[in-house]
Amino acid sequence: xxxxxxxxxxxxxxxxxxxxxxxxxxxxxxxxxxxxxxxxxxxxxxxxxxxxxxxxxxxxxxxxxxxxxxxxxxxxxxxxxxxxxxxxxxxxxxxxxxxxxxxxxxxxxxxxxxxxxxxxxxxxxxxxxxxxxxxxxxxxxxxxxxxxxxxxxxxxxxxxxxxxxxxxxxxxxxxxxxxxxxxxxxxxxxxxxxxxxxxxxxxxxxxxxxxxxxxxxxxxxxxxxxxxxxxxxxxxxxxxxxxxxxxxxxxxxx
Amino acid sequence: xxxxxxxxxxxxxxxxxxxxxxxxxxxxxxxxxxxxxxxxxxxxxxxxxxxxxxxxxxxxxxxxxxxxxxxxxxxxxxxxxxxxxxxxxxxxxxxxxxxxxxxxxxxxxxxxxxxxxxxxxxxxxxxxxxxxxxxxxxxxxxxxxxxxxxxxxxxxxxxxxxxxxxxxxxxxxxxxxxxxxxxxxxxxxxxxxxxxxxxxxxxxxxxxxxxxxxxxxxxxxxxxxxxxxxxxxxxxxxxxxxxxxxxxxxxxxxxxxxxxxxxxxxxxxxxxxxx
Numbered sequence: 001x002x003x004x005x006x007x008x009x010x011x012x013x014x015x016x017x018x019x020x021x022x023x024x025x026x027x028x029x030x031x032x033x034x035x036x037x038x039x040x041x042x043x044x045x046x047x048x049x050x051x052x053x054x055x056x057x058x059x060x061x062x063x064x065x066x067x068x069x070x071x072x073x074x075x076x077x078x079x080x081x082x083x084x085x086x087x088x089x090x091x092x093x094x095x096x097x098x099x100x101x102x103x104x105x106x107x108x109x110x111x112x113x114x115x116x117x118x119x120x121x122x123x124x125x126x127x128x129x130x131x132x133x134x135x136x137x138x139x140x141x142x143x144x145x146x147x148x149x150x151x152x153x154x155x156x157x158x159x160x161x162x163x164x165x166x167x168x169x170x171x172x173x174x175x176x177x178x179x180x181x182x183x184x185x186x187x188x189x190x191x192x193x194x195x196x197x198x199x200x201x202x203x204x205x206x207x208x209x210x211x212x213x214x215x216x217x218x219x220x221x222x223x224x225x226x227x228x229x230x231x232x233x234x235x236x237x238x239x240x241x242x243x244x245x246x247x248x249x250x251x252x253x254x
Numbered sequence: 255x256x257x258x259x260x261x262x263x264x265x266x267x268x269x270x271x272x273x274x275x276x277x278x279x280x281x282x283x284x285x286x287x288x289x290x291x292x293x294x295x296x297x298x299x300x301x302x303x304x305x306x307x308x309x310x311x312x313x314x315x316x317x318x319x320x321x322x323x324x325x326x327x328x329x330x331x332x333x334x335x336x337x338x339x340x341x342x343x344x345x346x347x348x349x350x351x352x353x354x355x356x357x358x359x360x361x362x363x364x365x366x367x368x369x370x371x372x373x374x375x376x377x378x379x380x381x382x383x384x385x386x387x388x389x390x391x392x393x394x395x396x397x398x399x400x401x402x403x404x405x406x407x408x409x410x411x412x413x414x415x416x417x418x419x420x421x422x423x424x425x426x427x428x429x430x431x432x433x434x435x436x437x438x439x440x441x442x443x444x445x446x447x448x449x450x451x452x453x454x455x456x457x458x459x460x461x462x463x464x465x466x467x468x469x470x471x472x473x474x475x476x477x478x479x480x481x482x483x484x485x486x487x488x489x490x491x492x493x494x495x496x497x498x499x500x501x502x503x504x505x506x507x508x509x510x511x512x513x514x515x516x517x518x519x520x521x522x523x524x525x526x527x528x529x
Contacts, residue, residue, distance in 0.1 A: 048365070049334075052327035059324065144324075176324040202278055207324055209284045214327055215291035218364040222289060229284045236277045243270035251264075 003091045004099040011073070011103025020068060021107070028061030028115050036126050047127055051134060051217040054119040059141050059213070062112050066145040067168045069104040070152025071161045073097075074249070094246045097153070101242060104149050112142050137216035139227060143234025144210045148172060150238050151205070154245035157252060175207035205237055291364075330362045337371075348379055359403065366412050369403030373413070377420050396420060411441035415448060422451065426510070426519050428458040446472070450481055458510060460503060462493065 015021055035053040074097065077083040086096060116138045123131050151171050155164035174181070178201060185197035210230050212222055284290055333354055340351045355372040358365060377396025381389050400417040407413060418434030421427045435452035438444050449472050456465035466489045472482035492499045511521045 048367075049331050052331050056325050056328045172324070202281075203274065206281055209281055209290075211324060212291065214330075214362055214364070217327065218362075220289075220291060220364060226284070226287050226289050229280060229287065233277060233280045233284060236273055236280065240270045240274045240277070243266050243273075247264055247266055247270075 003089075003095050004102065007086075007091070007096060007099025008103035008106065011100050012106050015069065015072075015103065015107045018072075021065065021111075024061055024064050024068065025111050025114065028057060028111075029118050031057045031061070032115060032118050033122060036122055047129065048217060050123060050126065051131070052213075054123070055134065055137055055141070055213045055217065058112060058115045058119065058138060061115065062108070062141060062145045063148065063172060065108055065111055066148040067152050067165055069108060070149045070168060071156050071164045073100040073104055073153050073156065075156045075161050075164070093249050097157075097246055097249055098242070101150065101153060104153075105146055108145055108149060109142065112138055112145070133219070134216055136222050136227070137213045140210040140212040140230060143230060144175070144205075144207045146234060146238050147175075147205050147207075147241065150241035150245065154241050154248065157245055157249040171205065172207065175205040176211075178204070178206045178208050206233075210234055326361055330358055330365065333358050333361075334368070348375070348383060351375060352380065359399070363403075363406035366403065366407055366410055369399060369407070369413055370416050373397070373399040373403065373416055373420070377424065393420075393425070409441060411438045411444040411448075414438040414441065415444070418448075418451065418455075422455055424517075426514055426517070426522075428455040431455045432459070446476065446479070449475070453482075453485065457506065462489065462499070462503075465489070466493070 032054050035057065036050060074083075077086070083096070087093065116135050120131055120134060123129055123134075148168060148171065152164050152168040155167045159167065181197055181201045181204075185194050185201060188194035188197055210233065212230075215222060337351055337354045337358065340348075340354065352372075352375070355368060355375060358368045359372050362368065373396045375396075376399055377393050381392035381396070384392050397417065397420065400413050400420070403413040404417070414434050414437040418431045418438055421431035421434060432452065432455045435448060435455060438448050439452065449468060453465045453468035453472070456462075456468060466486065469482045469485040469489070472479050473486060476482075492502045507522060514521055
């Protein structure tokens, strides 16, 4: 347990010192602020556009961060051969991976929180409207990004960084097209294709089930029970992906 | 380093798959939760929802890719900008505006201003520009847009008010306007003038006692409401004398029919069946 904590702490300090991560975060914050100068393009809907643009910016930059963190957890350690020194110590591979993942999630949480606070603060400055409810939408985004980081990390245990990045974007697109896959399955006449589509629908991540952004922007109330179900889905799916990643990492010959 | 594999670790796949199985009912519970904003995440082909095809047509491939990436809010905002651009291009852009507004409404069904603009655009702008035989079709399309918007936003007064105004001002169908004004008043934050409009609708359907009761209700809510005060006083004076009341109702009828003639609407009939 202690080794997991130590690896997580090192991952956090290592990630925070990386220039790429800092650039993504600074760009995210700049985009949030710049968006406030374009509200003249949506007369009468400034408030909605500001919130939509802000939450979408957090999602875009959060996704970039999740993928970047995901690919930089294991593969660079293997390429630089630093992993051998670590695994020579009494640290199991699963502990190494868990520590790395938890460190990445801590950085991701920090980044999303910073961008969220900038958004809420900027909205307050611009519109004199205090909108902390927007942060509820960010909870759903955070769960989706947690799953994404785990998926990219899983891919990076056996594929190159480029393939893992590509696979990550593919998972993201599929995760947001899940209702479409379900509809295709419902309309498929061939039972084999129908079955296959239904399996894909259930096995692949459903990011749409974690998406509350438009509802939050429109001011639709979100009960705690729904948030709890989303948290259960997000955490449960993350555990499954990490378990699969752990098995793949254990199987890898180094 | 020596190559190795932990065979025992492979068995971790069993609890992982069991947990994945447990997630099926969780995800179903999310989708069936009455508070889950299901309509936001619909992205489909076929007759159920036409938004995918219209998004391809209006927003292009980039919009589809953005939607697949979960950036629906951005697509909605970009289409809203496009709608504004088409609006300012004059009547030539009006017909192009219909599918754009429809796409926005389908993609973000709680965007009340979009529904309001869509209904108003169909029933007022496009209708005004259409040939006489096509006018009813566009008015009906506007009514349908308002009603679909009401379906998605039952707790907001705006679209009930808009539909009531369409019935009352454009169609002069006061009887149809009354339930819409009443529905508007049931929703929170409805403006004070809505009750005035309801009273006017009663007056124009010759339901004088209900009109007076509504004006009195306005006064009860706000004693400084000068419009309601003068209406109550005026009706008190008229209703004290049957002959005077009939003459006044006749004057209202004539004024109403003058407006109807200019709008080529069927004339109102002799009412005087005061309820």
